Amino acid sequence: MTRLEEVALEAGVSKSTVSRVVNGGPYVSARARSAVLAAIDRLGYRPNQAARSLAGNRTDCVGLVVGDRSFDAGLADLLRGVDTVLSGLGLRLVVSTGASVDGVDGVLRVGGGGVPAGVPVVSFGHAVGVPYVAVDDFSGGVAAVRHLVGRGRRRIAAIAGGGDVDRLNGWYRGMGRAGLSADLVVRAEADPASGARAMSVLLSSEPGLDGVFVGSDVLAYGALEVLRTRGLGVPSDVAVVGFGDLPSSSVVGLTAVRPDHESLGRSAAHLMATVLSGSPVPPFTLVPPSLVLRST
Amino acid sequence: MTRLEEVALEAGVSKSTVSRVVNGGPYVSARARSAVLAAIDRLGYRPNQAARSLAGNRTDCVGLVVGDRSFDAGLADLLRGVDTVLSGLGLRLVVSTGASVDGVDGVLRVGGGGVPAGVPVVSFGHAVGVPYVAVDDFSGGVAAVRHLVGRGRRRIAAIAGGGDVDRLNGWYRGMGRAGLSADLVVRAEADPASGARAMSVLLSSEPGLDGVFVGSDVLAYGALEVLRTRGLGVPSDVAVVGFGDLPSSSVVGLTAVRPDHESLGRSAAHLMATVLSGSPVPPFTLVPPSLVLRST
DNA sequence: CTGAAAGCGCTTACAG
């Protein structure tokens, strides 16, 4: 464990100077800087994080509080995104699945959960009062329509659950842009059975249907079931695009709009870094999802 | 931010004494202890972690290095398990998705990846040279057979991929215990198509088959497909049990042996705590999986 | 641009 003092000795400068170059501070001559850098390299010096925190009155730690299970499926990727940018900034990621974390400079909140007063917060998913990052549902809906239209579909319907308003709005926009009539819309609950019912309704009202955008993957499972039962080819007769891309969707072969969790993580970390630097931050950042082409 | 010194003043004792009670040290009179505890409570004192680390030459942080994607699907639960026991011990969880972490007292390694020299390591999944926690594949295989036998099955086959040896051995044991002949075994690769081929082979060699234990969920998907295609009822004609319990399995309705990731996390954290305390540790801990009953 | 010095909030021998 080499200490800063030994680096100073080796470089022939004072501890203050070493500290300045380590922290990228100003007011260091090129000569001093290179001597220090060389010494650090020679000695394999790594600053003691605890001493640094104590003296500097900051922790260089960012907490991630996993308040609920809303991001469980993508948590690994989310962590990768967060850690990638945080570690690049010299910050460490402390995760807690409890109510909170203390001893951190800021907290990233996944889902609900309280946070310590006094530290900045950035949320994953829509939140009020704090900056947040979320999936750009609207552009996902637009992208889904663009895809279907690109496949030659014209009579495109939408099935949307209660929480899928932005996705549905994206669908409307996409339909409008393509000059198609956006009259085939059915609302649904959040389970496959409800998706199946919606699909049946659509099929009876418009037998000429050739494409469907479904607001969530689970609804899409039900819709697919109905299509197959009725002997309709997917995607030959009716092309289907889901939204969410559950792991199960790859087994089912569902083409879907997929939230990019790693990107969400990166965005949140960047937002946090901006907050910590004292710069003004946008109230939210929307991350465009990608489209995963599979067999439907 | 109340400091230890203020607690000492409030309690009418020295800093040393406060430190002793905070750290649960010996040699403190009951009188002093309660005075200190009361003062801490009154002042809302929380020890400064950085100062503590610096003075005590320990970090009270355990790192979790996510080296590869092998536990991605269960990572959220794994984190919950780890954090639950760690936070109960006053330890913080620092996660890194890079090659390593430094400035921690020990590291939990998920999959491959290097670790800093000099700190104790505990691995998730079989590892050599370091203590590890892993799913008890063998007992999972036994449990699968027990389940099938309990459902009245007698001609029970096994489909196993290359890495499923312990699971397969569990199956042998289970069959032996039930007094059934363990002659229906087909080896497979790691994709649904291979599972389908294996199922076809089994069906032609033993039309009286009434149960199958499949070493992994993906293989089971292929097997189910074949069963359905041939018009065999599942589970009426042939009951199927998978292993792994991918999220997709709940959609498919697959009955399966499921690794308990939260439990794995808890076990790993306990192992680490034991290592850190300097006590001798077992070379590994096997965590029994559970059986998720669904529709196959 | 540089260095001496104080201080961050704890823990830990040591002496009592």
Add this chain to the structure above:
DNA sequence: CTGAAAGCGCTTACAG
């Protein structure tokens, strides 16, 4: 069982 004192390895005004 208790307290005074030194020290952990940095950062940060301050004076130059």
